Amino acid sequence: MNEETSRAPPSQQRPSSAAPPASRARPTTRKPATSVLPHQTPRLRDHYLFGKKLGQGQFGITYLCTHKASSALYACKSISKRKLLCREDYEDVYREIQIMHHLSGQPNVVQIKDTYEDSMFVHLVMELCAGGELFDRIVAKGHYSEKEAAKLTKNIIGVVEYCHCLGVMHRDLKPENFLFDKPGDDAKLKTTDFGLSVFYKPGQYFYDVVGSPYYVAPEVLLKHYGPQADVWSAGVILYILLSGVPPFWAETDSGIFRQILQGKLDLESDPWPNISESAKDLIRKMLDRDPKQRITAHEVLCNPWIVDDRVAPDKPLDSAVLSRLKHFSAMNKLKKMALRADIDNSGTIDYGEFLAATLHLNKMEREDNLVAAFSYFDKDGSGYITIDELQQACKDFGLGDVHLDEIIKEIDQDNVSLYVYIWSTSNNPTFLFNPST
Incomplete structure (x- = not known):
């Protein structure tokens, strides 16, 4: 399961039929919540064994996990509670869980099996989708x-x-x-x-x-x-x-x-x-x-x-059509990979925290996030990201089967320098790599 950064920071998800978000200032005196679920749960690891990482998003990581009693395989999405900054953030995660239970039984919806919570994470154990995107x-x-x-x-x-x-x-x-x-x-x-x-x-x-x-x-x-x-x-x-x-x-x-x-x-x-x-x-x-x-x-x-x-x-x-579909999908993955680099509070690169290709107009990250993303790929500090550096990054993100040479050759028909851009809210695109170098 590929859990991409497809959600805004939970605190930005305030739906309302009364007034736009700008007119709904959030109270600052509310006591932060400490738990998402309304009840205590057993320890996740008492019931499941964790396997390889399947995907990473802005708020959590999805792992392959095995149910100890039945040996059945599932996907576990672990949401970091340190990313939940206020009571509304906790409520938003709980709403996601409620909606998944509400929709259970529809054959074309991923089924949720169990939910666990500890001091650091909320864990959603879900049906494993191993057939690809x-x-x-x-x-x-x-x-x-x-x-x-x-x-x-x-x-x-x-x-x-x-x-x-x-x-x-x-x-x-x-x-x-x-x-x-x-x-x-x-x-x-x-x-x-x-x-x-x-x-x-x-x-x-x-x-x-x-x-x-x-x-x-x-x-x-x-x-x-x-x-x-x-x-x-x-x-x-x-x-x-x-x-x-x-x-x-x-x-x-x-x-x-x-x-x-x-x-x-x-x-x-x-x-x-x-x-x-x-x-x-x-x-x-x-x-x-x-x-x-x-x-x-x-x-x-x-x-x-x-x-x-x-x-x-x-x-x-x-x-x-298939050729265009292939390249559209591949370029989307590259853009997401490029935008999945961010700097967390500890000052380290935390892949998956940036907004990827997902749009959240209520709040977009600043230019320093783009610099962090660029610096991750630019291993030699040359100021350019070469095909070799991007190909290595593809492997790091589990995209080793992406053939950059073929994609670039098809797009860059006139053999001039091709730039892949990181989009920013300033409308001043920053180039990611120059394949002519």
Whole structure:
């Protein structure tokens, strides 16, 4: 399980239907909480054996663990309590646990098994998803068609409808949060990471800006949104599944947001002439900028392209789609890896504490975090990060199979210097590496 930094600092997750966050100053006299769970629990290690690290995020690390009594394998997400700075932070973690229990039983949601707490950590023992991420699985399989994209979309939007029926908004739907439970053709696609999810009531609106740059809905950027924002995010995933690239993109966060708010939805250039009109019609309805006009999750599930096996063609999509999908996924991993370096209170590099590619407009880290990230990769202090240094970092982060030379060669068609940027809120991008050195 790949537990990425997909959640804002918990103290920034204050949902409200009354007023924007700026008008809701938090009391400073509240006594800090000391525990997340309302009851004491046994010791985790009395029941589970810890194995290798599976992933690392801003607030915790996910490990492979083995249940001593049954020898069954699970994933354990251990959240550091030193990152929880106030009572509301503890409440947010407890809400994530409550939501996972609330959604248990849905076959395409990662199941939570046990929860433990000690003086240092809160441990969430969950179903192990050993089949890899959504895009990685598609690329590895090779053969890929509209019909398969329709099946994946049905699973994804099925989870969205289930969440909405139970009064839950996910708020961070993106490909990285969809994992297969096992290798093999009979694997189930599972939704994970409910760290940004919230309970909501009909007619309730939210104002805090959370999500991920490519997938965030326009009404979220405008700070007035409801559950329809999840449908937009699912529509972005569908667009990428059929084309290999996101519908709205730019070189900076601010550029992406401008495109989301104002950019034209391209359904004309390659590969769209070869995509069925039914698929394109569904995408238009899911990516309607007006959330009141946007199709609902239930309506997506009733769409002929999803329901009727004869509508979505089974012929392989153009190989260029798979190639773009492969490189989009790989570059996302590199950006996340670059942005997973931060400086913690002890002055040491703590990988996973930075915000990765996830957007949290309420609070972004300062430029010194970017310097820390750059310094980690720039081993020789030359001021440039070479391909060799980045390749070594890939291995350190378990991404040894990323072929940087191929990615750079395909992107850098004119053989000029290529720079990969760390995005910053100052809109002054800092280059990460120059492959010509």
